[in-house]
Amino acid sequence: MALARVHAVASFVLAALLAQREHGGPPAKPDAGRGRGRGAAVDAGAARHRARGPGAGHQRADGAAHRPWRQGRARADRRAAPCHGGLAAASAFGGTGGARVCAAARAAGAGDGVRRWPGAWRMGASGRPRLSGAWLRGAGAAGGDSALYGTRAGRPGGGADSGVDGGGERNMAVEQKDGPVLRIRDLHFHFDTRPVFVDFCAQIEPGITWLRGANGMGKTTLLKLVAGALTANRGTIALDGIDCAAQPLAYRLAAFYCGGDLPDLPWLTVQEFLDLHLALYPAAQARLVERQLDAFGVTGTLGQALSTLSLGQHKKVQLSLALALPVRLLLLDEPFNGLDAAAVAYLRGQLAELGARQDVCVLLTSHLEPLVAVRRMLDLDRPQQA
Numbered sequence: 001m002a003l004a005r006v007h008a009v010a011s012f013v014l015a016a017l018l019a020q021r022e023h024g025g026p027p028a029k030p031d032a033g034r035g036r037g038r039g040a041a042v043d044a045g046a047a048r049h050r051a052r053g054p055g056a057g058h059q060r061a062d063g064a065a066h067r068p069w070r071q072g073r074a075r076a077d078r079r080a081a082p083c084h085g086g087l088a089a090a091s092a093f094g095g096t097g098g099a100r101v102c103a104a105a106r107a108a109g110a111g112d113g114v115r116r117w118p119g120a121w122r123m124g125a126s127g128r129p130r131l132s133g134a135w136l137r138g139a140g141a142a143g144g145d146s147a148l149y150g151t152r153a154g155r156p157g158g159g160a161d162s163g164v165d166g167g168g169e170r171n172m173a174v175e176q177k178d179g180p181v182l183r184i185r186d187l188h189f190h191f192d193t194r195p196v197f198v199d200f201c202a203q204i205e206p207g208i209t210w211l212r213g214a215n216g217m218g219k220t221t222l223l224k225l226v227a228g229a230l231t232a233n234r235g236t237i238a239l240d241g242i243d244c245a246a247q248p249l250a251y252r253l254a255a256f257y258c259g260g261d262l263p264d265l266p267w268l269t270v271q272e273f274l275d276l277h278l279a280l281y282p283a284a285q286a287r288l289v290e291r292q293l294d295a296f297g298v299t300g301t302l303g304q305a306l307s308t309l310s311l312g313q314h315k316k317v318q319l320s321l322a323l324a325l326p327v328r329l330l331l332l333d334e335p336f337n338g339l340d341a342a343a344v345a346y347l348r349g350q351l352a353e354l355g356a357r358q359d360v361c362v363l364l365t366s367h368l369e370p371l372v373a374v375r376r377m378l379d380l381d382r383p384q385q386a
């Protein structure tokens with residue numbers, strides 16, 4: 001009975017967060033801007049146009065909404081947070097703030113600093129053009145070749161073909177049987193001041209994918225987009241055929257974003273925070289979370305308010321949740337930050353186990369070598385290496 005109540009409350013919070021995101025939150029909805037000629041051409045001029053277009057076309061409060069926490073933002077960024085992690089995510093999304101990028105924008109080429117993700121094009125088996133090389137300098141494991149690819153723009157609105165791989169949602173059962181697959185197609189995202197991703201495509205498969213890049217290149221932004229905390233201006237993000245924008249609840253139940261920031265509702269105790277998340281993920285098991293808390297040595301914090309945790313304690317609580325939840329996509333933003341040596345060693349062991357599993361994709365950012373078996377790398381600094 002009590003559990004049912006928690007569940008109901010959690011669902012309500014979830015729905016409210018999503019509603020807020022949809023109604024309150026920049027950036028623009030995925031389709032925004034269609035028909036304004038922002039999409040397709042591959043030339044630098046068109047890229048420039050695109051780069052300016054969104055800003056000009058959406059003088060919404062993007063900037064205000066996503067101002068870094070330390071600049072005192074009004075937490076609209078949090079409003080954009082996904083639910084699972086509803087709070088965790090919200091927090092995570094809020095906080096690290098800081099520099100974010102525009103990988104696309106920076107990549108040389110277009111005079112205004114914006115360019116597409118060129119790369120070495122070749123035809124994939126599906127008949128779609130694919131980007132080889134560069135990005136997927138995988139550690140040689142199978143599937144590295146498919147970690148990231150681009151599709152030529154030319155279908156600005158996307159149409160049916162720009163969705164989830166022409167029927168990916170219909171293929172969901174097949175994909176789940178084969179292991180999770182995250183597909184990012186023709187992703188466009190800009191803050192009010194700058195574009196961040198232009199025609200970005202990637203495919204993430206089971207195992208650990210190390211998302212690399214210099215400060216401000218867009219790693220956190222990409223994780224937030226994939227988590228559903230930020231909404232793409234255009235393009236699709238789908239996990240096992242479940243579209244992040246079209247089926248947000250179903251999508252979020254399969255994914256978890258682990259950042260390092262204080263959550264909204266910082267007055268919650270750690271126990272309450274965990275209970276809320278356990279309620280949000282019906283298949284989650286409390287004993288697995290407890291085991292992780294114990295391993296990280298933070299069981300003693302259960303009665304503390306979240307706001308009283310140290311940086312490392314907070315990270316450990318978040319990681320305990322992340323490692324225990326039955327999700328198919330785990331997004332870990334600088335998971336080693338703030339951890340003591342013992343926790344780093346423990347986390348590496350856990351990642352090694354996760355990396356060997358075929359039922360979960362782990363996308364992690366880390367400025368330090370993770371020192372775990374990385375299946376492939378996405379390097380935002382090197383978009384066009386072949």
Ligand SMILES: Nc1ncnc2c1ncn2[C@@H]1O[C@H](COP(=O)(O)OP(=O)(O)OP(=O)(O)O)[C@@H](O)[C@H]1O
Binds near residue numbers: 068219220
């Ligand atoms: N709310 C915002 N409004 C405007 N620009 C932003 C906002 N948040 C981030 N940016 C910009 O977007 C770019 C990408 O930032 P992001 O945090 O994704 O980079 P990062 O690769 O994770 O950086 P780091 O390695 O320092 O964590 C940066 O250039 C940053 O200045």
